[in-house]
Amino acid sequence: MNVISSVRPAALSVEGVSHAYGTRRALHGVSLAVAQGQFTAVLGLNGAGKTTLLSLITRLFDTQSGSISVFGHRIDRAPGEALRRLGVVFQARTLDLDLSVMDNLLFHAALHGIGRREARRRADVALADVDLSKQARDKARNLSGGQMRRVEIARALLHEPRVLVLDEPTVGLDIASRQGIVSHVRRLVRERGVGVLWTTHLLDEIESSDYVLILHQGHALAQGVAAEVIAASGAETLRAAFAGLTEAA
Structure with missing residues (x-):
């Protein structure tokens, strides 16, 4: 299933990106657009390929196939122009x-x-x-x-930056801290028009109006506004839709 809703012009564009570690393929032709002023979530279990995707976006790894652009600047051709428009919060603490x-x-x-x-x-x-x-x-x-x-x-x-990417930013935090981080980032989207790419395996961090990409074993199983992904799957909740999609894959 692949539900794609129309979104505003992309601030961050990922097109047909694949990546392998030796013989192990971590991503299979993944595409995604993050609009400015939109909260976009990549949802997947551990090992789904979320961190690999963010490592490519932030150029920790070189792109092997496909392309990644930030406001039209290709990350492989104009990395300085692309990266200065990105703000990054990695999963591992970096202070x-x-x-x-x-x-x-x-x-x-x-x-x-x-x-x-x-x-x-x-x-x-x-x-x-x-x-x-x-x-x-x-x-x-x-x-x-x-x-x-x-x-x-x-x-x-x-x-x-006009785009903020965060890799599992609430992992290891207590409930109050998690809620505070999520609320703060959503306020950045709402009040400053920042485009956000947020990776997580925690379904309760996603709202029905968010744009979501469900990633499983490196494959994009579905993407679109969360409410539409739920409806297209025939499920009643995102949790049920996610479970159905990943179990069938």
Whole structure:
């Protein structure tokens, strides 16, 4: 089943992407479009290929076949232009634990060529936005898991990207922290028009109006607005639709 609803012009476009690790194929001709101002979720079990897909989008791996573009800039032909329009939050924690929260942000800003005065202004605003202004001078190692993730999101937005990609950002967090992260990212979509690509295996993070891609063993089994994917599958819930699709694959 493949349900594709019409979406706004793509901010991030993935077209026919395949990838293999030696003889093991991790992705099979996956296509996906993420619109600006839209929450798009890649939903799949562990090992479905979600992290491989994000590794290709962020150019940790070279594209073997197919193409990936950010606002029309091919990731393989103009990586600088493409990547500067992306904000990235990886599944693994990436803060320098021995630096303060503020210094983690300032270091990231310097990598993007942002002057120190402007970087500090943006960092102050970003920390206030995630309710961590009081922790600015704390070492990153002293933060909770949820606070670390909020700092990583703040850091990813410092260079003002128009697309934010997050790989399983709520893994290992308690329920309250998970809800807080999801709510914050949805607010970025709603209030700032940021396009979001969110990978997860947690179905309760998806809303009926979200655009979803169901990924299983490297294959795109279905994609479209969640409510339409549910209806097309003949199921009553996304959980039932997901189970039916993956069990039949």
